[in-house]
Amino acid sequence: MIDHAHDLASVRDATERVLTAAAGLDNASVAEPSRLPGWSRGHVLAHLARNADALVNVLEGRPMYATAGARDSDIERDAPRPLDVQLADVRESGARFQDAGAAPADWSRTVELRNGVTDSASRVPFRRWVEIELHHVDLGIGYELEDLPEEFTQREIDFLVERFTGHPDVPSTQLTDGTHAWITGRASDKPEVTVTGGPADLLGWLCGRRDGADLTVDGDSLPALPPL
Numbered sequence: 001m002i003d004h005a006h007d008l009a010s011v012r013d014a015t016e017r018v019l020t021a022a023a024g025l026d027n028a029s030v031a032e033p034s035r036l037p038g039w040s041r042g043h044v045l046a047h048l049a050r051n052a053d054a055l056v057n058v059l060e061g062r063p064m065y066a067t068a069g070a071r072d073s074d075i076e077r078d079a080p081r082p083l084d085v086q087l088a089d090v091r092e093s094g095a096r097f098q099d100a101g102a103a104p105a106d107w108s109r110t111v112e113l114r115n116g117v118t119d120s121a122s123r124v125p126f127r128r129w130v131e132i133e134l135h136h137v138d139l140g141i142g143y144e145l146e147d148l149p150e151e152f153t154q155r156e157i158d159f160l161v162e163r164f165t166g167h168p169d170v171p172s173t174q175l176t177d178g179t180h181a182w183i184t185g186r187a188s189d190k191p192e193v194t195v196t197g198g199p200a201d202l203l204g205w206l207c208g209r210r211d212g213a214d215l216t217v218d219g220d221s222l223p224a225l226p227p228l
Contacts, residue, residue: 007125008101010152014132015094018048019087021141030083035140035209039079044135045086046078051131052093055124056100058111065114101125130156134207145200145209153199157182160206164225171223175202185223193219 022045030042039047050071054064065071078089107122119127133152136143145153157175161182164170172188174181177199183191195202197215204210205225212222 002120002122002126004101004107004122004125007129008098010149011101011125011129011132012094012098014129014136015090017143018132018136018139019091021136021143022083022087022090022139025083025141027082030086031080035138039138041139041141042079042081042086043075044138045090046075046081048132048135049086049089049093050074050078052090052097052128055128056096058113058124059100059103059105059121061111064112071114097128126155126159130159134209137209145204148200148203150199153203154180157199157203157206160184160203160228163228164206167226169224169226171220173223177202191219193217193221193223195222 022041025041030045031040033039034041034044036044054071058064078086081089101124105121107120109121110118111121111124112118113127129152133148133156137145137148157180161175161184164184166185166187168186170185171192172183172190173185174183174191174194176182176194176196178196185192195205195212195215195217197205197212201210201212201214205212205215205222208225208228215222
């Protein structure tokens with residue numbers, strides 16, 4: 001069972017962490033490149049704010065974005081803003097998301113996200129948690145995958161393994177961190193590849209933040225994963 005109330009509290013804590021860390025920036029450093037190709041730190045902060053509002057739309061039964069291009073255009077519009085405006089927007093949009101999550105609702109209902117993707121409403125808070133934690137890392141301001149909460153790392157690995165399960169372009173792959181094991185990729189009688197590494201390195205590879213160079217591969221080469 002997904003505990004959406006627990007995840008909403010985790011979102012609130014993660015939001016405070018990123019706001020506290022980003023408060024140490026200045027206007028010049030907000031304009032500098034983030035770890036995401038083509039995005040400044042301002043793009044990342046703008047995305048965090050607009051994603052919160054988009055997920056409020058999802059919870060309240062509206063389209064996630066008004067148009068197909070609205071997500072990108074809104075981020076480009078908001079990215080150049082000064083630091084104080086960026087931080088206020090992330091905080092205020094995060095509060096709107098918490099308010100939407102606190103409203104009485106049927107958390108078992110199916111909601112629609114971007115590009116026709118559907119999910120249980122109960123998983124929306126975790127999706128928001130993912131956005132905050134991974135984009136905090138993307139800011140490149142000292143928060144690394146190793147700093148993520150252990151619960152978050154395990155659950156995000158679970159989520160990404162599920163996402164790639166059955167994908168025809170991903171060979172049957174066993175992942176292990178020495179304590180936990182997962183199977184993903186094409187269905188097969190036995191895994192074609194076994195990938196071993198620490199939780200942060202496994203997560204980094206699965207979510208496209210690391211190239212997998214620190215992982216150990218038994219079998220064929222490290223599988224190329226499709227974009228998320």
